[in-house]
Amino acid sequence: MAADDHAIVVGINSYPALSNLDGPENDADALVEWLRDPQGGDMPEANVHRYVSSMYANPPQPGGPEPTTVSICRAFEDLIVKGQENAEKEPPEPAGRRLYIFLAGHGVAPPNNMDDAALLMANAGRGRMGHYLPGRPLASHFRGAAYFKEVVLLMDCCRDRLPKVPVVGLPWDEVVNPEGADVEYFYGFATKWSRKARERPLDGPKMRGLFTTSVLKGLRAGNDTPERLKRFVEADLPSIADSRAYQEPVFDASNWQLKLASGDAADVPQLRITFAKPNPTVTVLVRGQGLAPMAEHAMEGDSWVVDLEPGYYGVERSDKPGETVVKVMAGMVDVEI
Amino acid sequence: MSRSEPTAELRVSAANPAVRITLVGSDLTTLKQGVGDLRAKLPGGIYAARFQAGSSVTEQIVVLRPEEGGAHVRQDEIQFASAAPLERTWTSAEGHQHAAARLSRSVHRKLGRGAGLFVFVRDWDRRTRTNPAVGLTLHAASGEHLLDFEKHGKHGGGDEPAWAGCNVALDPGAYRLRVNGGLGGTTEQTVVAAGGWQVQVFLTRRPDLSTSRGRRADLGGGAILMAPIGRGFDPERDDMHTTELARQSLRDHRADVAEPILRVMLRRKFENPMLGLLGAHLLLQREKPDQKLLAVVVRNLRRILGGHPDVEALDLSLGRRANRVRPFEVPPMLESSWSLIVSATADHPHLVSRDSLAAAAAERVVVGGPWLIWRPPPRRRGRAPTVARPALAQAIAEVATSLPAEAQHPSVALEQSGPAGDLGGVEADVLRYAQKLSSAARGRGVSPEELVDDAAVVETLCVPRAVAEEAVDGVYAQFVK
Numbered sequence: 001m002a003a004d005d006h007a008i009v010v011g012i013n014s015y016p017a018l019s020n021l022d023g024p025e026n027d028a029d030a031l032v033e034w035l036r037d038p039q040g041g042d043m044p045e046a047n048v049h050r051y052v053s054s055m056y057a058n059p060p061q062p063g064g065p066e067p068t069t070v071s072i073c074r075a076f077e078d079l080i081v082k083g084q085e086n087a088e089k090e091p092p093e094p095a096g097r098r099l100y101i102f103l104a105g106h107g108v109a110p111p112n113n114m115d116d117a118a119l120l121m122a123n124a125g126r127g128r129m130g131h132y133l134p135g136r137p138l139a140s141h142f143r144g145a146a147y148f149k150e151v152v153l154l155m156d157c158c159r160d161r162l163p164k165v166p167v168v169g170l171p172w173d174e175v176v177n178p179e180g181a182d183v184e185y186f187y188g189f190a191t192k193w194s195r196k197a198r199e200r201p202l203d204g205p206k207m208r209g210l211f212t213t214s215v216l217k218g219l220r221a222g223n224d225t226p227e228r229l230k231r232f233v234e235a236d237l238p239s240i241a242d243s244r245a246y247q248e249p250v251f252d253a254s255n256w257q258l259k260l261a262s263g264d265a266a267d268v269p270q271l272r273i274t275f276a277k278p279n280p281t282v283t284v285l286v287r288g289q290g291l292a293p294m295a296e297h298a299m300e301g302d303s304w305v306v307d308l309e310p311g312y313y314g315v316e317r318s319d320k321p322g323e324t325v326v327k328v329m330a331g332m333v334d335v336e337i
Numbered sequence: 338m339s340r341s342e343p344t345a346e347l348r349v350s351a352a353n354p355a356v357r358i359t360l361v362g363s364d365l366t367t368l369k370q371g372v373g374d375l376r377a378k379l380p381g382g383i384y385a386a387r388f389q390a391g392s393s394v395t396e397q398i399v400v401l402r403p404e405e406g407g408a409h410v411r412q413d414e415i416q417f418a419s420a421a422p423l424e425r426t427w428t429s430a431e432g433h434q435h436a437a438a439r440l441s442r443s444v445h446r447k448l449g450r451g452a453g454l455f456v457f458v459r460d461w462d463r464r465t466r467t468n469p470a471v472g473l474t475l476h477a478a479s480g481e482h483l484l485d486f487e488k489h490g491k492h493g494g495g496d497e498p499a500w501a502g503c504n505v506a507l508d509p510g511a512y513r514l515r516v517n518g519g520l521g522g523t524t525e526q527t528v529v530a531a532g533g534w535q536v537q538v539f540l541t542r543r544p545d546l547s548t549s550r551g552r553r554a555d556l557g558g559g560a561i562l563m564a565p566i567g568r569g570f571d572p573e574r575d576d577m578h579t580t581e582l583a584r585q586s587l588r589d590h591r592a593d594v595a596e597p598i599l600r601v602m603l604r605r606k607f608e609n610p611m612l613g614l615l616g617a618h619l620l621l622q623r624e625k626p627d628q629k630l631l632a633v634v635v636r637n638l639r640r641i642l643g644g645h646p647d648v649e650a651l652d653l654s655l656g657r658r659a660n661r662v663r664p665f666e667v668p669p670m671l672e673s674s675w676s677l678i679v680s681a682t683a684d685h686p687h688l689v690s691r692d693s694l695a696a697a698a699a700e701r702v703v704v705g706g707p708w709l710i711w712r713p714p715p716r717r718r719g720r721a722p723t724v725a726r727p728a729l730a731q732a733i734a735e736v737a738t739s740l741p742a743e744a745q746h747p748s749v750a751l752e753q754s755g756p757a758g759d760l761g762g763v764e765a766d767v768l769r770y771a772q773k774l775s776s777a778a779r780g781r782g783v784s785p786e787e788l789v790d791d792a793a794v795v796e797t798l799c800v801p802r803a804v805a806e807e808a809v810d811g812v813y814a815q816f817v818k
Contacts, residue, residue, distance in 0.1 A: 019557055019703055126702040127766045127799040166773070166797075205464070235365040238387055238394045242418055242427070246394035289363045290342075291381045291402070312363040312383040312398055325383055325398045 002262055004097040006148070007035050007048045008075050010119065010133075012105030014053035016065050017125025022207035023199030024104035025052040027156055030208070031102050034216050039263030041100070049075055053122065065122035069133055072121070073171060076138070080172065083147030087177075098150040099142050103135060104209055107157025107197065110134045111167050114193045115252075117159045118168075130166040136187070137170055143183040145175035150258065151183060156190045156209040158197045184255045186226045188215060188233075191247040198245045210241055211249055221310060221330035222265025227256035232310050236329050269310050269328045274303040274336040279319075284337065287314040287323065305332075342380045346407035347399065349386040350374040352414060359387040388412040419581045421539035421560040422459065424573045426581075428541075432497040433459050434572040440502035441537060442569035446489045449508030452530035453566050456486055456505075456514070458540045458554045460498035465552060468492045469542050470501035472553045476513040476525070478667045478694060480713075483512070504535075509643065511667040513694075514538065515713065516553050524703060526556050526710045527670050531642040534610065537562040537570055556710050557703070560584060561670070563611040576609040583615035587622075587673065587707040603634050610641050615707075617651050618673045631655060650674035659685040668695045672706040682802040683792040689801035699800040700762045724810040729794050729802070732813050733767065734785035737775040739816045763808035766798050771812070 011028025013021050028050060035041035035048050056066035083095035103119035108129060110118045118132035139153040190197035190211030202208040211233070218232035230251040238246060273284055280300040288294040288311065297304045299317065314323035315335055326335050349358050351374070360369040363383040369375060375386075379401055386397045393415045401408050419426045422433035441455045458469040470486040477483055490503025509532040515525040528536055538561050540554040561584070562577050564570065571577065583602055599616055606613025617634045620626050632655055638648045646669035649662055654677050664687055669675055679699070682688045689695045697714035726732045771785075778785040791802070798805050 017703070127763065127797075128769075130769070231365040234367070235361060235385075238396050241394060245418060246389060248389075287383070289382060291383070291400070309364070311365055312361075312385055314383055314400060323400065325400060327385070327398065 001038075001044060002042045002097065003044055003047075005035075005041060005043045005047060005100065006079055006096045006098075007032075007041070007043060007100035007102065008072070008079075009035070009048065009050045009100070009102040010067065010072055010104065011050075011052040011102075012067065012119070012122055014057065014065065014122055015106055015120070015124065016122070017128065018106055018120070021105060021199060023209045024156065025054060026203065026206050027104045027209045027212035028052050028102065030203075030216055031154070031212060034219065035100065037263075037266070039266045040219065040261055042262035047096075051075065056122075068121045068123050069131060069168075072133060077172075079142070079147065080145075083142075083145060086147075087145075094149055095147040097148065098152060099148040101135070101139055101151070101153045102156075102212075103133060103154075104156040104212060107155065107159055108132060108165050109159040109193050111165055117155045117157060117189050117193075119155065119157050130168045132165075132168060134168065134170070135189070139185060139187065141170060141172060141175070143185055144177065144180040146177040146179040146183055149183060151185045152260070153185070153187045154212070154215060155188070156197055156211045159189065159191055159193050159195055184258050185253065186255075186258055186260070187252040188229075189250040192250055195247060196245075197247050198241060200242060200245070202240060210237060210247060214240060214249075217267070217330045218310075219261055220265065220267040221269055222261075222267075223310065224259060224261040224265075225257050226251060226253040226260070229260065230256075232329065235310070235327075239327065239329065267331045269308050269330055270332045271306045271308055271313065271315075271326060271328050272303050272332055272334050273297075273306070273315060274334065275299045275301070276336055278302070281319075283318040285316050285318070287316065299337075343403040344378045344380050345401055345403035345405075346376055347379050347384060347401050348374070348376045348407065348409045349412075350409070351388050351390075351412040357389040359389070361385040361387060386410045386412070388415060390415045393417045417582070417585070419539070419560050420459075420541045420555075420558055421457075421537075421562060421570075421577065421581060422572055423577055423581060425578060428461060429572065430459075430497045432493075432495060433457075433500050436491075436493060436500050437502060437539070437570045438572065440491055441504055441535065441564075442567075443504060444506050445491070445503050446484055447506040448483055450506055451532045452507045452509040453535035454505045454507055454512065454528060454530050454538070455502070455535055455570065456490070456538045456540070457500065457502040457570075458486070458542065459500040460494075460542050463494075463498050465542075466494065466499055467552075468501050469499050469540075469554065470503070472517040473540075474515045474517060475505065476515055478511045478513060478527075480513065480694075511646065513667075514556065516556055518553060523713055524556055524710050525713055526708050527646070527667050528561075529642075529645050529647070529670060531563075531610070531645060533566055534563050534642070535566050535569070537564060556708060557706075559708060561611060561708070563609055565608075576605050576612055579605070580609055580612045580615065583612060583619060584707055587615055587618055587671075600630075603630070606634065606638060607641065610638060613638050613641070614647050614651075614671065618671060618707075621651075621654055621673070628655065646678075647671050647674040650677045653677050653681045653688075659688065662688060664693065665689050665695045666693045668698045668709050668711070670708060672702075672709045675702070675709045676799075679795060679799060679801055680792075683795040686802040686806075689803055691803040691807060696801055696804050699804050702799075724814045726810065726813045726817070729791045729806060729809060730789045731786060732809050732817075733771050733774065733794060734789055736768070736771040736809075736812055736816050737778065737785040740771060740775055763798060763800055763804055764811045767805070767808045767812045768816075770794070770797055771816075 009028045011024035013025045035043045051067050086093040106120040116136040118134040121131040124131040135155045139151045199207050199209045202213050214233045214236045218229045223229045223232040280298050282299045285296045286294045295306050310329050316323035358371050358375045369377050388395050399410050416427040418428045422429040437457045473486040475484040486503045492501035507530045511529050513525045514528045517523050540559045542552045602616035635651050698711040701712040703710045774785045
């Protein structure tokens with residue numbers, strides 16, 4: 001178990017002074033589920049800290065809409081205190097192995113920083129767009145202080161470039177630890193600078209953020225390094241996005257081979273080829289990269305299931321020219337020949 | 338020496354030269370990117386060509402066999418989503434197109450003459466069969482209730498998701514379209530009915546989680562088109578298509594609309610003035626807007642639409658005649674027009690008076706764009722007493738100097754620490770501004786007065802000067818003895 005990992009997971013649906021969203025809280029819950037899953041993050045429940053709008057809805061908060069930067073920063077401060085205490089031990093220890101930061105809700109592009117995204121907090125509104133948490137500085141703070149050996153930041157929010165958004169810093173004193181240079185990181189942003197991130201019904205009628213959905217789908221399908229996950233999400237998003245609501249994700253990592261999941265893939269990509277008219281004298285061939293044969297099987301029985309890596313494949317039969325082309329990403333994909 | 342792998346040319350082209358193309362290998366690796374047309378020499382294999390136009394994307398898979406020669410993948414058209422049931426949009430439905438076209442040509446309610454407003458609300462799914470126009474009402478600029486769309490319009494659906502439509506004859510002027518209730522609370526926006534034109538407002542109901550309660554039309558995602566009175570809605574018209582693409586570009590703050598496309602939009606304003614309004618704002622988003630072209634567009638739009646707040650706002654951006662522009666009693670239709678007006682009030686406070694709807698709405702704007710949407714302001718309790726104080730910027734500087742020491746650091750949450758506890762809305766924003774000013778002045782070793790001017794105050798608070806003045810009155814009275 002990843003007993004030393006910690007996660008701060010934020011999903012804001014309710015924005016009284018903006019428009020409400022439907023997906024972030026579902027996304028936060030889905031990520032929490034993966035973090036606790038032995039085949040996923042394999043984290044103890046107590047280390048996963050979830051902050052979502054519905055926690056603050058009943059009773060309504062007397063101080064105004066929550067969560068705000070104050071309440072979320074307080075959650076991070078518990079980890080900072082732990083990091084500071086551990087740093088004073090002899091020998092010094094980090095606060096944990098990995099820190100996950102997940103921020104989902106409305107977002108903006110912080111001024112003068114095309115590389116960052118910021119999560120707007122529940123009390124943001126017109127003229128009050130400074131109520132936000134900037135993602136990269138947040139992650140950088142923990143990297144620079146080397147409170148953790150690894151920092152994973154995922155941000156499922158828009159990166160709208162709005163005029164007049166003020167520059168906002170974090171309220172913490174800068175901590176510089178030379179070991180910070182060795183802290184591994186993996187950052188994932190739902191969309192490019194100045195572009196929108198989208199949500200749509202993806203889990204039955206449940207609204208979900210496209211980015212988080214795709215990231216979790218990729219992780220469960222065994223894409224457990226930043227390099228593989230990036231390739232997966234870039235290829236998967238066009239399939240799950242509205243045709244007019246595509247978003248291009250952005251990834252950044254210090255180590256593209258960092259192992260992200262604890263266990264084996266729970267949702268291995270598989271191709272099930274169903275035989276419309278079985279014929280044992282005919283062979284079915286699956287071709288992959290460079291049209292190289294990957295697997296073959298006689299057309300007997302009703303179907304044949306092949307485990308594959310995510311990608312594009314050709315399925316052809318020995319008695320007919322041409323092939324059926326399929327995109328296999330996660331779970332079972334069906335094709336009939 | 339090894340024999341090289343046979344290759345062939347894979348050509349990928351899109352009908353629109355602005356479409357971005359990404360070529361992906363069978364293992365999902367990105368191989369090459371280009372715009373409009375792309376060629377690559379590749380070994381045999383399975384490849385995917387991804388076509389992207391704005392936020393639209395589509396993908397084609399191709400098998401390349403060098404022994405059979407090269408391959409050419411062509412992409413004809415990329416469909417997009419729209420609240421209007423336009424042809425060549427993936428969200429259209431035949432029943433919706435027919436209903437909108439038919440209803441837009443017959444008047445269901447006469448409240449005036451000379452101008453028209455057609456409102457069509459629809460669902461994108463069939464989870465509810467209730468009238469989509471529930472909660473949707475029309476009001477005069479004064480707020481007077483004029484029409485309940487649920488009551489006076491027609492609705493149906495049959496095998497397709499539900500729709501509702503209503504065509505109203507109106508006197509030319511500004512009206513308020515309001516959505517009552519719903520998850521996001523009550524919201525409204527301005528709709529300007531211009532003489533000789535029918536404004537066509539298309540809305541969808543926002544999907545809810547698992548319950549149908551609270552589903553209401555979504556003003557923010559609406560499509561607003563215009564057509565000469567009598568022509569009605571034509572789902573196949575190219576200019577309607579282009580208007581929707583322009584609206585979505587403005588919503589996404591895209592400053593990269595190619596100039597030739599922009600010029601076509603602006604030329605077509607005579608048959609569809611909405612295209613002119615959106616095109617002019619897209620022009621303004623460019624790094625160096627063509628001011629001469631903009632001046633011509635504004636002159637023509639004024640001739641076509643008469644007194645229209647969005648046209649007058651565009652005129653303000655030319656910086657020529659703010660003194661002669663009449664005050665804006667109602668907010669404009671577009672958020673980008675509103676920004677122009679707010680900025681202009683710094684030097685010309687008369688543009689938005691404190692007692693106008695525009696000023697009241699300013700404090701309750703819902704951010705999102707491209708339409709300016711606000712939550713209806715509560716009835717005004719009367720003007721707060723005017724405070725004897727210096728001019729706007731100087732007053733805020735004095736507030737910054739007078740803040741208690743413990744409240745001068747920007748990370749202090751004023752709402753929770755006391756000083757802003759009794760303040761709301763713009764007054765709280767004024768206090769935060771003063772707080773940041775105080776911090777910046779200390780950081781630079783200068784006085785707050787040196788870092789602030791009236792224009793900066795208006796820009797930062799995002800409200801007309803009259804609203805900012807009143808808010809500063811309240812804060813000044815509380816903090817400066």
